[in-house]
Amino acid sequence: MKKQFSFSAYAWGQFKKNRPAYISLWILGSLAAIALMAPILANDQPLFCKYKGEVMFPAFSFKTSYEIKDAGGKVERIQPDIAKWKQMGLEAVVWAPVPYSPSKSDYLNADFKGPGDKQMFRNDKGQMVEMPTRFRHFLGTNKKGEDVLSGLIHAARVSLSIGILSMGIATLIGLVLGALAGYFGDNRLVTTRGRFWTFLFGLILAYFYAFQVRADKLADAIGTGSGALILNLGISISIFIGVATLFSFIGKGLGMLPFLNRKVNIAADSTVSRLIEILVSIPTLILILSLAAIAKPSMVNLMLIIGLTGWTGIARLTRAEFLKIRSLEYIQAGQALGFTEARIIFRHALPNGIGPAFVVIAFGVAGAILAESSLSFLGVGVPPELVTWGSLVNSGRQQFSAWWLVIFPGMAIFITVAVYNLLGDGLRDALDPRLKT
Amino acid sequence: MLKYILRRIIIFIPTLVAITLLGFAIMVSAPGDPVERMVVAAQSGGEIGSQTANQVEQKIYWNKKLGLDLPIFYLSLSTQAHSDTLYRMYDRNEQTALDRLTGQYGNWDRISAYFHSLDRWNQAHSALRADSSTAMGLSIDRMKEDINESFFETSSLKSTYSQAVIEAKFAKLAELYSAPYFGSLRERLAESKGLYEEMAASATPWKTYIPALNIYPNNQYHRWVFGDGHWLTGQGATFTKGLIRGDFGTSYVTKEPIHKVISLKVFWSFFFTVIAVFLGYMVSIPLGIHAAANKDSRFDRVSTVALFILYSMPNFFVATLLMMYFANPDMLAWFPASGVEPLRGFAADAGFFEKWSGRLPHLILPIIAYTYSTFAFLSRIMRSSMLEIVGQDYIRTARAKGLSERVVIYKHALRNALLPIITVFANIFPAAIGGSVILEVIFTIPGMGNEAFSAIVNQNYPMIIAVMTISGALTLVGYLVSDVLYATADPRIKY
Numbered sequence: 001m002k003k004q005f006s007f008s009a010y011a012w013g014q015f016k017k018n019r020p021a022y023i024s025l026w027i028l029g030s031l032a033a034i035a036l037m038a039p040i041l042a043n044d045q046p047l048f049c050k051y052k053g054e055v056m057f058p059a060f061s062f063k064t065s066y067e068i069k070d071a072g073g074k075v076e077r078i079q080p081d082i083a084k085w086k087q088m089g090l091e092a093v094v095w096a097p098v099p100y101s102p103s104k105s106d107y108l109n110a111d112f113k114g115p116g117d118k119q120m121f122r123n124d125k126g127q128m129v130e131m132p133t134r135f136r137h138f139l140g141t142n143k144k145g146e147d148v149l150s151g152l153i154h155a156a157r158v159s160l161s162i163g164i165l166s167m168g169i170a171t172l173i174g175l176v177l178g179a180l181a182g183y184f185g186d187n188r189l190v191t192t193r194g195r196f197w198t199f200l201f202g203l204i205l206a207y208f209y210a211f212q213v214r215a216d217k218l219a220d221a222i223g224t225g226s227g228a229l230i231l232n233l234g235i236s237i238s239i240f241i242g243v244a245t246l247f248s249f250i251g252k253g254l255g256m257l258p259f260l261n262r263k264v265n266i267a268a269d270s271t272v273s274r275l276i277e278i279l280v281s282i283p284t285l286i287l288i289l290s291l292a293a294i295a296k297p298s299m300v301n302l303m304l305i306i307g308l309t310g311w312t313g314i315a316r317l318t319r320a321e322f323l324k325i326r327s328l329e330y331i332q333a334g335q336a337l338g339f340t341e342a343r344i345i346f347r348h349a350l351p352n353g354i355g356p357a358f359v360v361i362a363f364g365v366a367g368a369i370l371a372e373s374s375l376s377f378l379g380v381g382v383p384p385e386l387v388t389w390g391s392l393v394n395s396g397r398q399q400f401s402a403w404w405l406v407i408f409p410g411m412a413i414f415i416t417v418a419v420y421n422l423l424g425d426g427l428r429d430a431l432d433p434r435l436k437t
Numbered sequence: 438m439l440k441y442i443l444r445r446i447i448i449f450i451p452t453l454v455a456i457t458l459l460g461f462a463i464m465v466s467a468p469g470d471p472v473e474r475m476v477v478a479a480q481s482g483g484e485i486g487s488q489t490a491n492q493v494e495q496k497i498y499w500n501k502k503l504g505l506d507l508p509i510f511y512l513s514l515s516t517q518a519h520s521d522t523l524y525r526m527y528d529r530n531e532q533t534a535l536d537r538l539t540g541q542y543g544n545w546d547r548i549s550a551y552f553h554s555l556d557r558w559n560q561a562h563s564a565l566r567a568d569s570s571t572a573m574g575l576s577i578d579r580m581k582e583d584i585n586e587s588f589f590e591t592s593s594l595k596s597t598y599s600q601a602v603i604e605a606k607f608a609k610l611a612e613l614y615s616a617p618y619f620g621s622l623r624e625r626l627a628e629s630k631g632l633y634e635e636m637a638a639s640a641t642p643w644k645t646y647i648p649a650l651n652i653y654p655n656n657q658y659h660r661w662v663f664g665d666g667h668w669l670t671g672q673g674a675t676f677t678k679g680l681i682r683g684d685f686g687t688s689y690v691t692k693e694p695i696h697k698v699i700s701l702k703v704f705w706s707f708f709f710t711v712i713a714v715f716l717g718y719m720v721s722i723p724l725g726i727h728a729a730a731n732k733d734s735r736f737d738r739v740s741t742v743a744l745f746i747l748y749s750m751p752n753f754f755v756a757t758l759l760m761m762y763f764a765n766p767d768m769l770a771w772f773p774a775s776g777v778e779p780l781r782g783f784a785a786d787a788g789f790f791e792k793w794s795g796r797l798p799h800l801i802l803p804i805i806a807y808t809y810s811t812f813a814f815l816s817r818i819m820r821s822s823m824l825e826i827v828g829q830d831y832i833r834t835a836r837a838k839g840l841s842e843r844v845v846i847y848k849h850a851l852r853n854a855l856l857p858i859i860t861v862f863a864n865i866f867p868a869a870i871g872g873s874v875i876l877e878v879i880f881t882i883p884g885m886g887n888e889a890f891s892a893i894v895n896q897n898y899p900m901i902i903a904v905m906t907i908s909g910a911l912t913l914v915g916y917l918v919s920d921v922l923y924a925t926a927d928p929r930i931k932y
Binding site: 215 | 451455456459460466468515648746748758767768874878879889893896898902905909
């Protein structure tokens with residue numbers, strides 16, 4: 001039996017033929033694995049150890065203290081996060097591949113010790129000896145004696161998660177807005193006068209009841225902590241959706257009355273295009289910097305800011321794609337069958353129009369990672385104690401002789417960005433062979 | 438063409454308005470009270486504000502000067518319970534407290550009566566004198582201390598809104614007033630407490646669920662954009678002439694007008710951006726053509742890889758590397774590490790040539806860092822657009838005619854291949870402005886980017902918003918210029 005031709009299989013075959021892109025997919029996979037396993041790969045607490053007959057797994061446990069009884073009945077209390085594991089004389093131990101945590105100082109090797117410099121180590125007998133190879137800081141330390149390699153591994157988490165999650169937000173916004181703009185254009189989204197005005201009024205009321213009336217509660221929740229904030233935001237958003245839906249139904253009813261049943265055109269395309277134009281006309285980095293300056297420095301805020309400013313490219317492409325798709329036969333068939341607009345857009349048109357967006361998403365992740373590392377290089381928008389690739393490069397600026405602080409994290413950013421760019425190139429060539437360069 | 442340009446400029450206006458709205462929204466939602474900052478800053482400076490000894494007067498002065506005594510926007514969605522004149526309060530903490538109390542009790546007239554009684558109570562302290570006649574035989578020091586404490590507690594009551602805290606403060610004051618020398622203040626306490634209980638008893642929280650729409654023709658946004666004089670002519674402006682007349686307000690840090698700061702700083706940013714864009718085009722066009730004309734040659738492969746690497750390098754990494762290798766006494770101290778001029782400055786009679794040759798070593802590293810990303814980006818586009826053109830039928834026809842390769846590439850292909858590279862002009866311009874923040878910080882160039890960065894660090898919001906608005910406007914101009922260039926280069930496009 002002849003195998004059916006499928007575009008995705010063809011595109012995948014094309015993509016595989018593109019060596020650099022295919023290899024970069026593998027590099028990306030390993031980077032993601034490193035990021036996921038960071039606490040196991042670089043941790044100053046042993047993965048497994050045996051101390052005075054007691055078996056412990058400090059790196060995997062959430063315990064804040066261990067109590068160990070020795071033969072005489074004396075209780076020794078160990079706090080895993082501040083215990084000096086390397087000097088305790090453990091009976092058996094398995095260390096993480098990098099036996100250091102990112103923001104914990106090794107005071108013996110403070111003040112910029114390079115990979116080739118003489119490093120010191122205090123062994124379990126309390127003697128100062130030259131660093132054994134197992135515990136070397138292979139990529140050196142910074143001013144406070146924090147291990148650079150460990151910082152690199154943990155920062156991979158920050159960069160990749162900000163890159164991917166912020167682009168996730170951007171993709172969601174971009175696809176929906178682009179699809180609406182392209183599919184409906186300026187004169188295909190038609191509703192009744194009654195429904196339009198009722199819904200608009202309902203949106204204002206929904207905002208009022210969800211956010212204005214509850215403003216005090218939300219402000220208090222910001223002070224209490226993230227749990228209360230998420231709960232209160234959830235309540236507010238549910239109220240918003242509830243009120244908006246209610247008014248949408250009322251509007252549907254009102255739209256049947258005379259005078260209110262006249263048709264109204266909603267210019268979806270113009271609205272979205274204007275929105276894109278406004279966002280695009282403000283230099284991204286300056287916009288992100290301004291927003292980061294008023295928001296509390298945190299990873300979540302950074303993700304939101306980069307995501308909320310980065311959707312324009314995706315929206316533009318999806319719009320262009322939908323302009324093409326909406327006049328194709330299968331869409332007309334769907335309309336003839338009486339499918340709802342939502343079903344046609346999301347079930348039938350979107351899977352066909354999503355291809356080009358992947359290319360922009362891949363480049364977008366690269367851009368988001370660049371933006372994150374630029375911001376953390378400047379020290380804006382990221383919590384000061386968080387170790388990131390950008391903050392490591394910045395710390396190397398204080399002391400140029402500490403080249404390892406600049407080269408290694410810089411290369412890490414470069415490789416990640418390059419991998420995403422290669423991926424984007426590969427996807428573009430695979431999905432649209434005409435553009436092949 | 439002229440008609441097209443005019444039409445485009447008219448379309449700019451709503452976009453510009455939206456940008457100012459966005460900037461204004463960011464400025465308004467910024468944390469912290471600018472008046473507090475200004476009053477603190479004024480105490481060390483020699484502003485007019487510091488001549489008025491009274492802090493309250495200073496607060497009122499800065500409130501007026503910064504326009505914070507106005508409502509925020511033309512429209513405001515509020516509730517039936519909330520007063521529509523709350524914005525007139527000059528103290529942000531008291532404003533918040535009143536707002537919160539309204540949210541809890543919903544009866545504005547009672548709340549206002551309670552608040553005024555607190556005010557009277559607080560002011561009544563000035564009538565008390567601590568001396569031997571009023572101390573009634575008790576220690577004068579103790580009396581002074583008690584009065585101070587009472588004064589402090591009553592002022593802090595004005596910015597308290599939590600029920601538990603208010604009741605605790607009342608209890609504490611009642612205990613304090615058991616001392617014999619408080620006299621009339623006891624009546625004040627009883628009055629305030631009575632009014633507080635009345636307020637709590639006659640609470641109408643349902644009022645907070647009924648929306649109210651207020652309209653304010655004169656507001657902070659209006660003042661920010663049009664100044665505080667006549668909106669069109671600008672006559673009678675006392676504090677600000679408004680955005681449309683180039684007045685961006687007062688810097689929170691230096692307390693100077695922002696347009697003065699900007700006019701001092703804009704030169705260097707503009708200089709580097711223009712040089713970077715110019716050099717970028719000069720290098721990338723021939724490079725892209727050459728690579729595309731000799732596709733798959735060694736030159737093409739090497740340059741493609743090299744350009745890709747350059748393109749993926751973060752600019753702050755490249756800049757730091759350049760500094761590390763070429764401006765570092767331990768490696769190669771070829772170039773000075775910072776600034777755009779020798780530290781000692783120039784002699785007063787230094788000529789143009791002397792000045793620029795003194796500056797040149799300072800400029801080389803920044804120019805490389807500014808240029809490389811532009812040029813990598815442009816070369817990639819140039820190569821791919823050239824490749825696309827070279828594959829088209831009319832090029833095949835030209836070759837079939839027997840034209841030389843040179844004529845085919847430079848005469849037939851180039852003109853069309855230039856089109857995409859012209860359109861990206863609009864993208865490069867803002868990118869160069871935005872990218873300059875990092876590079877100016879690294880090379881300590883006294884330009885807009887550096888100023889924007891220090892504004893962010895010092896939370897100098899008017900400055901941040903000014904930079905944002907200006908670069909937004911410049912980007913719009915960039916779009917217009919690129920569209921006009923596009924039409925000039927491509928005769929098929931007519932507007």
